[in-house]
Amino acid sequence: MSATANTSYTTFTGWVDPPTDIRPPLTENFTCSVAVIGGGLAGMATALRLAEHGVDAVLLESDFCGHGAGSRNAGQLASAPGGDIQLLDLLHRKRMPAIIQLTENAAGHVESLIERLGIDCDYEATGNVFAAVSRGQLGRTQRIAKILRRAGAQVEEGTARELGIPxxxxxGMREINGGIMNPGKLLRGLRGAVLASPVRVFEQSKVIDIVRDSGGVTVDTPGGMIRAQKVVLATNAYAGEWDITPKRLSSPMWVTEVETEPIAPERLAALGWTSRSGLITQHNIMENYRLTARDTIVFGVRQIECAASYPLPERHPDPAVVADLARAFARRFPTLADVSIDHAWGGWIGITSTWLPVAGTIGDNVYYSLACNGHGLAQATYVGSLIGDRIATGITPEDLRTIWVDEPKFGRTVPMITGRLGLRAAWTADRFNDMINGSKHHARKGFAATPPGRTAPV
Ligand SMILES: Cc1cc2nc3c(=O)[nH]c(=O)nc-3n(C[C@H](O)[C@H](O)[C@H](O)COP(=O)(O)OP(=O)(O)OC[C@H]3O[C@@H](n4cnc5c(N)ncnc54)[C@H](O)[C@@H]3O)c2cc1C
Known part of the structure; x- marks a missing residue:
């Protein structure tokens, strides 16, 4: 039987169920100081921070808070920047120490937030490893380690045994700060904190238009309008749905995660994954793998799908992508090649042209924040909170200055330039390299052949 024969597909996430107490939509018109749009990590962090400063804030969310990428991600809290770090260093060498300060502070911020709010999200401070599956990838992790160390990051290098990875x-190289968690539980906890705060929360309230003038901003939803002195756009991949959004702020991309069935503890122990660190491979399009508190392995990405146009559709993962991920799992974990994929989900993320989180203003009353490139779990939360500080105090915190853009003009993102064909070519190059390196590696390690009843991994 194939690993995906009994896989269930969801349009939400595999980590948690949707909330049962969804708040009613906006049904009237009123005024407030700040309207925050989007109840994800960024939006909820901003709203909470504003409330802590005593600012009168409203949060508008199209579905329910935690509906977006925040609840759907792999739960790997990173302390390094996302994207291609060698390219980042080439483009932003002088800014690298400030960027690393921001990304390391972001991971620390989320850890303190979890503790301060008492959120049970199975957090483990394991760090995350840039894990190599070939000699070429090992060389790459060494070059990245050098860049990160020079910029002040806390990283360590080693063999699989030294790093305690399978x-x-x-x-490869471990980012020492950060770890792994159940992100669905984190978002549920944040939602609870926002609902318990003075923030006025309207769920099922999709913002359909935003119009700014010198006196303030009007935010339109199907059930009512809000007139605010300031507005924060925190809708991640969905930001491009409005005319007001800076052109080419980001490109929406769909990525997929899956979770195995529960695996016997002795089989997990035999993997040698003693550090429990999350893993990120160094392919053109990465694979990620991580253990969970429920004795499963969550893994994903390996293929990126572009959005055809806005509005972004509510969708399931593509079964062909899930089957491709199952093949990857069988290759990386040959002793678990008989383990089935229990469920699959995916989500939209916004990729920026700078490979960095971005934040800034449109005029003096509309703020935006997009902290992504696959690392928003830490960065979206931190940047959202810093925007709350800036609005409340008028002072731009140092870490926010690192990514601040006053007059937004953005270039095209790499996937926008290369398009579907480019992404397919990147995937094909990854598989070609896997084929060459995998056969060498398997021969060296003496791994068993594919178990009976399973297709050989490509
Ligand atoms: C499958 C997957 C795996 C990932 N893995 C990781 C990982 O391991 N580590 C990591 O750091 N990052 C990871 N990421 C990225 C990370 O999840 C995102 O960068 C992060 O969630 C961005 O947070 P956000 O608050 O900006 O956006 P979101 O969490 O997407 O929240 C945006 C919110 O805005 C709402 N919204 C949209 N349009 C409107 C509208 N018109 N009106 C009102 N509300 C609206 C949405 O419903 C949503 O709730 C992953 C992402 C995905 C999809």
Whole structure:
């Protein structure tokens, strides 16, 4: 039987169920100081911070808070920047120390938030490893480690045994700060904190238009309008749905995660994954793997799908992508090749052209924040909170200055330039390299052949 024969597909996330107490939509018109749009990590962090400063804030969310990428991600809290770090260093060498300060502070901020709000999200401070599956990838992790260390990041290098990662990987580099969690539980906890705060929350309230003038901003939803002195756009991949959004702020991309069935503890122990660190491979399009508190492995990405146009559709993962991920799992974890994929989900993320989180203003009363490139769990939350500080105090915190854009003009993102064909070519190059390196590696390690009843991984 194939690993995906009994996989269930969801349009939400595999981590948690949707809330049962969804708040009613906006049904009237009123005024407030700040309207925050989007109840994800960024929006909820901003709204909470504003409330802590005593600012009168409203939060508008199209579905329910936690409906977006925040609840759907792999739960790997990163302390390094996302995207291609070598390219980042090439483009922003002088800014790298400030960027690293921001990304490391972001991970620390989320850890303190979890503690301060008492959120049970199975957080483990394991760090995350840039894990190599080939000699070429190992060289890449060494170059990245050098860049990060020079910029002040806390990283360590080693073999698989030294890093306590599974025998199917060669070794790599660990970002020491950060870890793994159940992100669905984090968002549920944040939602609880926002609902318990003075913030007025309207769920099922999709913002359809935003119009600014010198006196303030009007935010339109199907059931009512809000007139605010300031507005924060925190809708991540969905930001491009309005005319007011800076042109080419980001490109929406769909990525997929899956979770295995529960695996016997002795089989997990035999992997040698003693550090429990989350893993990110160094392919053109990465694979991520991580253990969970429920004795499963969550893994994903390997393929990126572009959005055809706005509005972004509510969708399931593509079964062909899930089957491709199952093949990857069988290759990286040959002793678990008989383990089935229990469920699959995915989400939209916004990729920026700078490979960095971005934040800034449109005029003096509309703020936007997009902290993504696959690392928003830490960065979207932190940047959202810093925007709350800036609005409340008028002072731009140092870490926010690192990514601040006053007059937004953005270039095209790499996937926008290369398009579907480019993404397919990147995937094909990854598989070609896997084929060459995998056969060498498997021969060296003496791994068993594909178990009976399973298709050989490509
Ligand atoms: C499958 C997957 C795996 C990932 N893995 C990781 C990982 O391991 N580590 C990591 O750091 N990051 C990861 N990410 C990225 C991370 O999840 C995002 O960067 C982060 O969630 C962005 O937070 P956000 O608050 O900006 O956006 P979101 O969490 O997407 O929230 C945006 C919110 O805005 C709402 N909204 C949209 N349009 C409107 C509208 N018109 N009106 C009102 N509300 C609206 C949405 O419903 C949503 O609730 C992953 C993402 C995905 C999809």
């Amino acid at each position: 025998h199917g990987f060669l070794g």
